[in-house]
Amino acid sequence: MMKRILVTGASGQIGTELVSMLRNNYGKDNIVASDIKPSKDSKIVNSGPFEIIDVTDGRKIGEVVKKYKADTIIHLASLLSAVAEGNPTLAWTINMGGLFNVLEVARENKCVVFTPSSIAAFGPSTPQDHTPQDTIQRPTTMYGVTKVSGEILCDYYHKKYGVDTRGVRYPGLISHAALPGGGTTDYAVHIYYDAIKNKKFECNIQKGTYMDMMYMPDALDAIVKLMEADPSKLKHRNAFNITAMQFDPEGIYNEIKKHVPNFQMEYKVDPVKQAIAESWPNSLDASCAKEEWGFNPKYDLSSMTKDMLDKLNKKLK
Template identity: 60%
Template sequence: MKRILVTGALGQIGSELVVKLRELYGEEAVLATDIRSNSSEAAQSGPFRLLDVTAADAVFEAAKDHRADTIIHLAALLSATAEARPLLAWQLNMGGLVNALEAARALGCQFFTPSSIAAFGAGTPKVGTPQDTLQRPLTMYGVNKVSGELLCDYYFAKYGLDTRGIRFPGLISHSAPPGGGTTDYAVDMYVEAVRQGAYTSYIAKGTFLDMMYMPDAIRAVVQLMEADASRLKHRNAFNVTAMSVDPEAIAASIRRHIPHFELDYDVDPVRQSIADEWPDAIDATAAAEEWGFRAEYDLERMTADMLAKLEEKRRPDQKIS
């Protein structure tokens, strides 16, 4: 990667990935784009352009003007938001993906877009979920992700486009606010633990889901994009994970730092039904074997870092001891 266009650059992944890419490749080498702007480091530390990914000509022109050799396409509606607005999700998630792929094809760019554990469904094995397995999701976001995986495979097979992707688990970050994902409860729990020492979970006790701390996710994207293409057999949908946890496990980890932390439940049936479709714990062997993936953060290390970073963002008189 030398000159990179990032769509959805101000979202949960993009806001940290853009900063890392600029650190690695230079501030001017990374064009951050989004449908809105803000005062974040991703928007202010280098080139930024307003971009609606549903406008094909605009996506092409942004990539051409930047002389991009790599497109990292992150713009999407996430799981819970997509389920509330399914037609918009299809138009944005699939229309935007096609437009980004077409721009990459026309300009000969390397291409990355994330998939998700949402691509699995109720018939998928829930423990040790294989890299290659049954995928029949019943959510619009999941349907989008399976379709996206297949579409990227098609562009590789049909046009020789260097497409790559990762099936991300729930991502936990202190930098960006939750963006409408089902696993956002985990981010909320850390934030509320620091803010008020208590949290009410919309996901039920005992609901195990794969999670990953954002630094591992960012490192995984860079590592995959820099990997030797000849080693990649799966390309567009590598399983990755760092931990399988439920709300009680996260709460227990938080209590090692904030002993009085209280966890209650008020289960949201919509988001719970989404979570119930997803695996408890996936198998990331293919990513390890094909491009050397290995997570560095387990639950305890992630909790310590999350709480420390969140405390740093608060005024001293607001801190929880």
């Protein structure tokens, strides 16, 4: 049971919404948001404690954990896939160095740790359809390499030191609250904004490229559900396949056109992002998450599209 929680990378796409939800659930003073620089989101800064943390500085993480007597660290700080491919050295330093520091602090202070993995942990030799929970993981991107390494490192800390580590392999995440930060699946967020603002969209992923996706409310619920789960029921821990829907750019485009009939889309494929997307699975098997801790997403493409357009219409007016 989480009581006092430190969230790293709190200004990112997941963190922005997660901090608000956790403060509603656990009390605003019990959720410490942190990031490498002050958040531009006044809601995060003004609704509870906020600390500046560079996750490559393990001493600072430890100071904040002790200061607030945190029992849980939700570690979200990382460089995402496309950005990481542009600077692999920095990606390794932040993604792996930061996680190592968090795990060391957790070991010393007996904290529970959640850190997200990703579909990027898989690669071209992974079974592409209904990808099993336990399968070949040979990614071809630095981001993917850090995610596989992170899963193994978290397993090591659990087995070697008894640190309660948990995680999920996130698909592409779609949110109306915060823009994504340089991932391969970002097109599936920007398409909604452009449908409302411009009535046209230039897609950087090729038609027929299927990827797993999830709406942010389901992604946030998954964190809380997994972290509140009975640890004796968890066989996998780091990290569970989860998914809610699979589509290619034409699928999301056609769904949006039901609500915005004059919406147009053309393709201008980004070769780097396309290569990354093609190395990932088409669909994941999430049966272990369902069996071990009751994962059950609420949104599909149709219900997500309706909600996204409703929320963005209000936001962008």
